[in-house]
Amino acid sequence: MLKSCTIKGRCLGFLLLICLFCGMMTGDPWKAIAGGPSSENSVNCDMQQGPCTKHLGDIILTLDILPKPVMAMKDLTFTLTVSGKNLSSEPFIDLGMPGMDMGPNRVELRRVKDTVYEGQGVIVRCPSGRKTWKATVTLPQTGKVEFVFDVIY
């Protein structure tokens, strides 16, 4: 069969359909070709049970999402507590799915207390059925921390 596949890529469309089929199952055709999600994108906190804490050098960041359970397609309040550093500008959170480009979804945070920042956002639902989401917290001029967690559909 392959021999019969000559120039102009006789098999191109066929391969394309196979890639798309695999891509649909994983949500991204290029990831489907390159391989599955890496371990760095595996769940590293249980946001359904309560706040999650991560370290960025000496800085301690605690993220909580309310109301519980944390559900997709609902208005959510993101609360970030930053200990160990006074921030010169306000942090923000980028929401995304590990290994899948869902477009820019940023939660702008406002200071509500000395070390507490809060913002509103929505985690959208992926029709592929995948429920793992990533909240990348950025402290301007300092660094980033990733919270990877499961949401409920």
Place this chain on the structure above:
Amino acid sequence: MLSTDPLYLAFFITGLTVGFGHCIGMCGPIVVSLSLNSKESHLVFRHLLYNAGRVITYGILGGLAGTLGSFTILASSILSLQKGVLIFAGTLILLMGLAMGGWLPFGNFLGSGGSSSVFSKWFQRFSAAKSSVCFLLLGLLLGLLPCGPVYTALIASARAGMNAQTTPEAWVSGMGLMLAFGIGTVAPLLLVGKLAGLGLMKSRPLIYKISSVLMVLVGVYFIIQGIRY
């Protein structure tokens, strides 16, 4: 509204980048299915119509999100409709796959049928008379398919609407963002449609048969996802 102008460009680029990744993965099978069931001479025009329909739907959704100033209200309002559209898209792909593989009595769904059954006559009429217009209608309908990046763009549209001074301005801001996003996604899906329609799969019966099986699987997958959604 002028202050949001750079946002339009940003969302056009977002549509383009997401289009080459996520959209090809999630919506590509639909586009490929349409290509496999169309004559090559009509292909680009039909895909343009399909994409135009999709972008118009995005624009309307964006306008609604902007006017409401809330993504979640809009999303909960159209949830049942989206579920139905997902099941419809799956059924469509399943039927096209079955017909393409010769497992249904009425030939290609959007192409020429071979049998003289009632199904065949209906589908021949469907394909001969207004099939190009059908692609526009199909795009309008399938623009409602649940899709993560579309939701994300709608969140931005709702925010743009919240920042607007008047209701018409909110509508225009939301619609503009979604139109920019939608137009960005057109090029990747047109490319996939064109590649799939090069006559490659149609030229080899075995490849054509395997493609039919894949389409059936994709159709079933869409239907299951629709039921579970």
